[in-house]
Amino acid sequence: MGATVLIADRDKMECQGTKWFLSRSSAAIDAVYTSSCEQESIELMDNLQPDIIVMEIEMFSDESIKRIYALGERPDIQFICTTAEATFELAMKAVKIGAADLLLKPHTPARLYASIKKSLNKLSSPPRQNSHSHNKNSLGNDLFSYAKLFGRNMEPLPTGCLISYIPGDKKAVFSTAEQLQSFYSPEKINMLPLSGKVLVYLPKKTKQEWEKEANQFLHFWEEKNDTPLSCIICENTAPPLKTLKALYKESEDMAEMVFYQGQRKVLSFHEPVKWKTYDPFLSPAEQRKWIDMLNQQDLTAIKEVLYSGFLKIREPYPSPNIIRTKLTSILAQIRRFMHLFNLTKGTIETQYEATYETILNRPVLYSIVQELYIFIQNVFEEAHLKEKQLIFDAVEHAVFYLERNYWNSELKLEDAANSVKRNPSYLSHLFKEKTGLSFRKKLLNIRLQEARRLLAETPLTIKEITVLCGFREASYFSRCFHQQFGVSPSAYRLSKGAISQSPSQNKNHINT
Structure with missing residues (x-):
């Protein structure tokens, strides 16, 4: 007597296609039922009590999963779960109901048929004691399974290596899995497709053999696909051997090395990656350098x-996320320059948003830096056109002018007005309207901010800082500093732990 199969999937075409395929197969199946509705599927499970249930996990709510779980206690029912994405939550649902297999869509008919044949064999085997316990953990009985990856399993894998095959386009994961199945024989490969990558576990061999197989598949892939593919080899040879979950976590860090090494390569590791500590933000000196380079439009x-x-x-490399943060800090300086020329609309704004997404998501550092440099070139071209048309933000431009020339004690409103080709009275009005400060107050603030930095970061004397920041007299500088920050320059320096040098030392420092 043959088995009864229920296909529960929201895709009606999928249901009909699977039914047609199974009805023409040689498997011992008497009847195949289909349902594309959650409630109807639950009722069919209760009333028909099919031998094998092929169910799309996303189709069922948590409440329905609880009802299905009760069916999983029976040794005479086999579950095969399908999903469009193997997330932790969906994989755990499959584990909870005791699924015999978890198929990642789009799967091939042959793959489903192999899973159903396996379930039919289990149904024909003598019943085991404590069937619920067995069924609940059936997904974890295989050497390499979603249960061991997403569950709490602490059993180490045998000696071997984990290879992550990572296509440049996440949509190519299914194609990667299919081509891996073609490349390896079914008896030889342990494979788990995930979102964005395919995991393969190979038995004990030499490092050279693992790398050779990975390179062979890479060539096999590139003959058929334009999408770049990266191969990450994570060894599991030294005791104590690792669990699948621990090995996977290490491989995730290793996969980040594609950021530095590039795609279309085989990267092999025998120990976990150690990231270097690195400040992800621009220092004050770096900010000033970028301001100057942008203002001067110095592409070289x-x-x-x-x-x-x-x-x-x-090596040792900083974490790629830290480098991405550093690059977004640079992009923030470019954004400020764009505001200066009112470049926040149209095509250049679209390019800015695309560059931001590139920094966050592009997998390879070299490509990111190239795109950022090209974007800066485009910004300068647009700024040049705007400058010719005198369509730029006069106040922002004048502020940049002050930040470059605050050291000049003779600096006047007229100088800033000439730099932006505006009438001094009109520029003064714009300053007050946009910043809430007068031209003199804004210039004073810039000078005092720079003085505060020099007090904290350099051994320069108060007199030298007075001159460098554009003040004519030290007494006037000290009075303004106290009014602005509530302490004298000397007291502020002491609070920051800065140590003054002798005048002769200071002189040498300045001349160096």
């Missing part, structure tokens, strides 16, 4: 800073 200097600062990084 910008290219040198980007290439030497990011493309010449060597």
